[in-house]
Amino acid sequence: MTPRRRNVRWAPSAWGMAITLLYGTLMYGTLMYGAHPLAAQNRADENGVRLSSVARTAIDLYNAAPTTRANGAWDLARGTSTTGDVAVLNGPVTIAGTVRGSVVAINADVRLAPGATIAQQLIVIGGTITGQDSATIGGEIRVQAELLRYHLEGGTLVAESDVAHDDSWWSRRSIRHEFRRGEAYTDFFYVASRAYNRVEGWSFVAGPRFRRITDWGKINVEAFGVMRTADPVRWDNSTLGHDARVEAQFGKPWSVVLGAHAFDVVQPTESWQLSDGEVGLSSVLLHRDYRDYYVRHGGEGFIRLQGTDEADLTVAFSAEQWGNVAARNPWSLLRGSEPWRDNPLEAVGAIHLLSVRTRIDTREKQRSAWSGWYATVDWENGIGTLTSPQSACPVQTLALCTGGLTKPVNYTRGMVDLRRYNRISPHTFLNLRLVGGGWISGDALPLQKRMALGGPGTLPGFGFRETSLAPDVLNCSTGNTLFGTPGFCDRMALAQVELRSRLFSGIFRDDAGDEWWRPGLNREAQWVLFADAGRGWNVGTGNGGILVDKANLPALNSFKRDIGIGLDFGGLGFYWAKAVSDAAEPARFFMRLERRF
Numbered sequence: 001m002t003p004r005r006r007n008v009r010w011a012p013s014a015w016g017m018a019i020t021l022l023y024g025t026l027m028y029g030t031l032m033y034g035a036h037p038l039a040a041q042n043r044a045d046e047n048g049v050r051l052s053s054v055a056r057t058a059i060d061l062y063n064a065a066p067t068t069r070a071n072g073a074w075d076l077a078r079g080t081s082t083t084g085d086v087a088v089l090n091g092p093v094t095i096a097g098t099v100r101g102s103v104v105a106i107n108a109d110v111r112l113a114p115g116a117t118i119a120q121q122l123i124v125i126g127g128t129i130t131g132q133d134s135a136t137i138g139g140e141i142r143v144q145a146e147l148l149r150y151h152l153e154g155g156t157l158v159a160e161s162d163v164a165h166d167d168s169w170w171s172r173r174s175i176r177h178e179f180r181r182g183e184a185y186t187d188f189f190y191v192a193s194r195a196y197n198r199v200e201g202w203s204f205v206a207g208p209r210f211r212r213i214t215d216w217g218k219i220n221v222e223a224f225g226v227m228r229t230a231d232p233v234r235w236d237n238s239t240l241g242h243d244a245r246v247e248a249q250f251g252k253p254w255s256v257v258l259g260a261h262a263f264d265v266v267q268p269t270e271s272w273q274l275s276d277g278e279v280g281l282s283s284v285l286l287h288r289d290y291r292d293y294y295v296r297h298g299g300e301g302f303i304r305l306q307g308t309d310e311a312d313l314t315v316a317f318s319a320e321q322w323g324n325v326a327a328r329n330p331w332s333l334l335r336g337s338e339p340w341r342d343n344p345l346e347a348v349g350a351i352h353l354l355s356v357r358t359r360i361d362t363r364e365k366q367r368s369a370w371s372g373w374y375a376t377v378d379w380e381n382g383i384g385t386l387t388s389p390q391s392a393c394p395v396q397t398l399a400l401c402t403g404g405l406t407k408p409v410n411y412t413r414g415m416v417d418l419r420r421y422n423r424i425s426p427h428t429f430l431n432l433r434l435v436g437g438g439w440i441s442g443d444a445l446p447l448q449k450r451m452a453l454g455g456p457g458t459l460p461g462f463g464f465r466e467t468s469l470a471p472d473v474l475n476c477s478t479g480n481t482l483f484g485t486p487g488f489c490d491r492m493a494l495a496q497v498e499l500r501s502r503l504f505s506g507i508f509r510d511d512a513g514d515e516w517w518r519p520g521l522n523r524e525a526q527w528v529l530f531a532d533a534g535r536g537w538n539v540g541t542g543n544g545g546i547l548v549d550k551a552n553l554p555a556l557n558s559f560k561r562d563i564g565i566g567l568d569f570g571g572l573g574f575y576w577a578k579a580v581s582d583a584a585e586p587a588r589f590f591m592r593l594e595r596r597f
Contacts, residue, residue, distance in 0.1 A: 051159055052309060054144040054364055058104045058123045062087040062157045067104075069155070078113065085120075089157075091127065095135075102139065106157075107147050133426070142364060196280035198289040198340040200266055201230030201330030205243065217249040226265060230328035237297075238325070241265050249306075257304040261318075264297045266325055269346075269448050270487065272417065272435075273457030278593045287335035290455055290464055292486060294346040294448045295323035313358045322386070322448070323348050327484075341465075344389075344484030347446035349406070351384030363421055370421040371429070378415045378437075384408070386446055389483075412440040413449055419597060427502040433597045438491030439539055439550075445490060452476070452487025453534045453560075456590040458494055461532070461562025461579035469582065471545040473535040473558060489536030493553070496597060498530035503567065528566040528575070530596065533559045568595070 051059070061067055067085040074088045078096035085101040091108020095116045102120040103110070110124055112131035121139035122129070126147035149160040196202055207224035226241035233239050247259035268279075268291040283289045298320025306312045327343040356379045363372035387406040415437030422430045439445050454474040455464030462469075465485040467477045476489040503525035537554050540547035548554050560582065566575035573592040579585035 052144055052364065054123060054142045055125060055148055055159065056308075057121075057142070058087075058106060058125050058144075058148075059150075059157055059159060061085055061102060061104045061123070062106065076116075078115070106150070144364065195268070195276035196284045196330070197266075197268070197291065197293065198283060198327045198330060199230065199293045199325050199343055200228040201328065203228045203266075207244075217251055217255060218247075219249075220245070220247040222246075228266070230330040232328070237264065253306075253308040255306045257302075257306055259302050259304070261300040261302070263299070263320075265295075266293050267296045267448075268293055270451065272415075273455070275594050278457075281593060283330075283332065285333045287332040287338060287340070288464075289341065290457065292344050292346075292448070292484065293325055295321075295325050297321045297323070310362060311358075311360045314356070316353070316355045316357070318353045318355075319350075320353070321350055322346065322446075324389075342484035344447065344482070344486035346448040346486075347386040347388055349384060349386040351382050351386065351409075353380060353382050355380045370431075371423040372421055374417075374419040374421070376415075376417045379440075380413045380449075381411070381442075382413070382446070382449075383410045389447065409443040409446070411442040411445055411449070413438065413445060414440050425501075429500050431498050431500070431597070433494075433496040435494040435496075435534075436492065438489065438536075447486055447488075450487050451489045451492040451536055453489075453492055453494060453536055456575075456592065459532050459534055459560055459562055459579075460564060460575065460577035460588060460590055462560060462582075462585060463588070469560075473537060473546060473554075474560060476536050476538050476546050487536070488538075490539045491548075492534065492536035493559075494532070494534035496530065496532045498528055498596060500526045500528045500568065503527050525570065526568045528568050528573070528596075529564075530566070530575075530577075531561070531563045533561045535559045568592075 062069065064085065067087050068082065069087050069089075071089045073092055073094075074086070075094045076082060076097040076099065081098040081100060083100045085104070086099055087104040087106070088108055089106050091105055091110070093103070093105045093108055093110045094113070095103070095110070095118070096113035098117040098119075100119045103118050103122050105124045105127055107126040108124070109127040110122070110129045112118075112129070112135035114131070114134040116131070116135040117138075118135070119138045122132075122137050122141045124141075124143045126144065129141070129143065132141065150157050151160060152158070204227045205224045206227075207222070209220075209222040209224075211221075212219045223244040224242065226243055228239050228241070241264040242262065243265055244262045245259060247257055249255045249257045270291065274282075274290055279290050298318060300316050300318035300320075302314055302316035304312055304314040324345055325343060327340045329340070356377075358377045360373060360375045363370035363374055385406060385408050415435075417433070417435045419433045420431070422432075424430050438451055452465060452475045453459050454462040454466050459474070462474060465475060465487070467475050467485060475485070475487055477485070482488070535554060535558060537548045538546050539550045541549060560579065562577050562579045562581075564575055564577035566573050571593065573595075574589075575592065575596075576587060576589050578587045
């Protein structure tokens with residue numbers, strides 16, 4: 001549902017009052033909760049650890065008094081039975097007899113012999129299930145791919161959080177741990193790098209952080225400095241920045257979070273298309289950066305309503321200054337002698353943003369696939385005074401590109417990302433995705449808020465920032481080459497579908513042998529068939545090309561379409577895509593470090 005656009009322009013003083021009110025509420029809530037602490041909740045995440053519903057259920061069953069517990073290998077022979085629930089740590093678990101209750105396997109694989117019976121649920125965390133087709137399971141089968149981090153306090157299993165801020169192979173590393181007990185800590189840490197790119201090179205983030213758990217919730221404080229390594233390195237704001245945050249969470253697992261954020265960072269545009277890791281790896285290896293960037297400097301106050309790990313709603317107010325940043329000359333392994341693509345000039349100036357973001361995630365992972373819904377909705381209203389870059393508009397649109405003119409703006413923008421993951425057989429999945437967004441009302445979108453399609457993250461059968469199409473419904477540039485080839489679409493829509501299944505089931509591993517739990521390629525590898533359709537457009541009165549009336553959608557036959565095939569090895573995928581709406585487009589090969597969506 002799209003919120004109504006407000007017609008009242010906010011003055012800076014009103015923003016100051018809003019931020020003051022937010023901080024006042026934070027302090028009042030802290031005092032009130034301190035005076036009247038909430039009763040501790042008897043849940044697996046009582047220390048603030050965010051757990052999936054599968055993990056919470058598994059921990060509750062393990063800690064239940066009647067449950068039979070074991071640590072290590074656990075076997076139930078044919079012809080024997082056990083009464084009540086069974087919970088096993090580390091495993092493996094082999095069942096040939098009858099369990100008259102539920103079975104919980106934590107960080108363990110489960111093998112079910114023909115004729116095995118489980119009267120109620122089978123829950124597996126961080127392991128696999130074999131033989132389920134020849135066994136009888138009276139309840140639901142629930143599986144979580146990720147291992148559970150835990151420790152035992154007496155006979156009680158207590159969950160621990162995963163390592164925070166993990167960005168794969170450039171992960172954050174703690175330098176010094178002064179205090180750590182459960183989920184409370186104080187330390188000094190760094191990350192190198194959050195994403196390698198052509199304007200920052202490697203960016204290092206370092207600084208103190210701490211977390212404290214209270215009987216009413218949790219407090220998080222982070223104060224990081226940012227250093228960018230791309231040449232030239234100077235002692236100024238082109239090399240240095242900051243990123244600091246404070247949050248207070250009231251309640252758990254359902255909670256209200258109040259916080260503030262101060263930042264001086266390089267912000268990517270259209271970060272929804274590819275992950276930070278994929279953009280960084282492409283830049284450092286292939287000399288190819290799939291994003292554009294601008295500078296954000298300012299502060300933000302926010303309130304977040306959080307429903308465990310399955311849903312949240314965030315409302316944020318920010319006052320910030322936007323600036324341009326140029327492509328520099330960071331190192332890359334291949335094509336190092338070639339110049340980087342210019343970073344486009346964006347709109348600059350002071351802006352106040354009101355944003356509403358919500359997320360719903362009902363997926364439950366089984367290895368590297370999902371089943372359920374995932375949806376995000378973002379709505380943003382921006383009010384301020386911006387100066388457009390010195391470039392001409394490619395077409396007569398709402399575009400804010402009037403040759404360097406400074407003028408007030410008031411725009412509203414939104415975006416929806418809706419995904420459905422369907423398990424149609426034990427090892428086959430049909431996944432669907434619809435993404436749409438762009439201008440809703442008001443003035444023209446600033447260039448950093450505009451959109452484009454094409455490339456491995458959206459329509460891989462077409463080139464990234466390809467402007468040769470006529471009409472150019474992917475970048476909305478009408479074939480004109482603008483500085484840095486920015487995305488220029490007011491709106492866009494994208495549909496993606498994929499069918500994936502296990503690759504060569506059983507050929508790399510013999511599950512019938514004694515060493516049935518040993519690792520095998522078939523545990524992760526999948527083949528993938530996919531198809532995509534999408535386009536962008538500008539708001540205006542046209543003849544069916546780039547311009548589309550604001551109340552209408554483009555004709556379906558104008559959408560660009562591609563098909564493809566791939567092999568996904570659970571963290572590394574190899575894909576081939578071919579455009580079918582434009583036969584002259586060459587076939588394209590690409591790699592992904594994550595699922596396509």
